[in-house]
Amino acid sequence: MSEVVRRVRAGGGWSRPRGGSRKSNTAPRPWGVALAPVLILTLFFLYPLALIVRQSFQPVSAYADVFSSELFRTALWTTVWIAVASTVGCLVLGFVLALVIAFVPFPGARTVSRFIDVYLSFPSFLITLALLFIYGTTGIVGSFQFLATPWGVLLAEVTYFTPFVMRPLLAAFSQLDTAQLEAASSLGARAPRIVRQVILPEALPALAAGGSLVLVLCLNEFGIVLFTGAKGVTTLPMLVYSKAILESDYSGACVVAVVNVLISVGLYGLYRVVSRRAGA
């Protein structure tokens, strides 16, 4: 998961995940060199992960308990719908903004484009904090309890994750042959038709890649949900947190964590498939 984020935040190498293909390009190394990272990975990452999985089965009934609880099912539903809605929001907003930045000449378009790169490096709670200043109880717009609702979380996630969609879109748009747009225009197509029939089809792989990434990130988002102070909004990561830290129900927390990991890994696999196709 964090690997994905790092790759995106680093800016380059978006559409072609680097990790996998590197091995085949270089000469085989002495296996001793590979041993250290593998050991470290096992010790600090895989082992704790295995502990979580093991803990989730003690007692074996933990799964049944968690799955049958109303709280879990609500959290699962909340997590999924907020993540899906955020992703849709990011895709729509990101597409429109990237269109404007890429195709409507205005002074500062480059600066805006640069800023998106910087934006990707911001921590997610920063956005929520900023939103608190506007919409929070003591904020500029003031006192309507908007941020503490699922809609507040949705707004914050759309605000924060939209650039993650724009980055690959802008890359795709810069590849687009302007002669195609001109050809469409001289054939009698106006802007909406050109966007729909020329630009959008070219942008689909980038939209799919950006969208699936944002979906994964939203499913696991913790900071934003915590910072909006939405007591009524319980997502899976929040549930893990409250079970483990507040209720000391480690088995329950581990079960939820495992579910979360499975969803993430599944979606990440999907994202890899999609982005590989997009990167061709």
Add this chain to the structure above:
Amino acid sequence: MTGGIRFDSVTVAYDGTVVLDALDLAVEPGEVMALLGPSGSGKTTALRAVAGFVRPVSGRVFLGGRDVTDLPPYRRGVGMVVQQYALFPHLRVEDNVAFGLKAQKVARGEIRPRVAEALELTGMAEYGRRYPRELSGGQQQRVAIARALAIRPGVLLLDEPLSALDARLRSGMLAELARLHRELPEVSILYVTHDQVEALTLADRIAVMDRARLQECGTPRELYRAPKSEFTAGFVGSANLLPVTVGERGVFFGEQRIEVRGVVPGAATLCVRPHLVGLGAGPNQLSGTVSEVQWRGATHRLYVGVNGHRVVADVPELKKPPVHGDAVTLHFAPEDAVLLAVGVGDE
């Protein structure tokens, strides 16, 4: 829509740099006009002004007698074909061709036959179900032409349409374009190229452009036989350009008196095509020393130093060609030489 393009003193500038300087030019309905010039001569800018992708800072553009200067590209109804094809990669050939018809809200039932007709015209009827990436460069260019013709434009704009093709395909496509024009005699074609062969082969008239200006406009024959400027002489076909003095006693190249038809007052450049220069004695005799000989199959090309100037002669293949250092005599007929006023199109 009726054809015909008229540039009325069209000037285009980017950030204060004039890239097209007061172009006056008229393309008649059904005429093929080539805009010929080196890169940066303003020829593509002129074409883009017709398509509507650049806005003149002054002057008007007319299509079929209608002032279109203020119309957006999608309301001009011109067909455009560019060097890199610009096909829509995600659409099949038939959908590429249908694109313009759908954009112009042509009745549904009419689209299919018109797509078929356009593909038939360009010899691509069997490729309708393919995607552009499954076609060769030449085939893609045919599709691009079909797409442009499907909207039945009065004016077809071709921007270096053959530059991306290899030499063999290019000559085939040239013949193809000539055939297309015979089948669509009412369509005006504006053909932008830097290739004189394409211009000479295809165009009814050629407009020679250089440094944002129209230098000269005329039929290929006029420009080839009797260019008015050194630039045209050098750009349309190859030319020997020799400095001469014009006085009361006639025209002189060094000490050699030259017979030429017509005299330009103060003229000082003589233009003779290499293939009109013969080897041996004759009228307008020039003596010199061979500096280089190139065998070109059917011809020999001789580079001969005369009075410190290089004269190029293309002569039919010689049994015993001269070699470097040989003294030779060249000649040319008075009617094959043209006198050019120095400085025309060169200010």
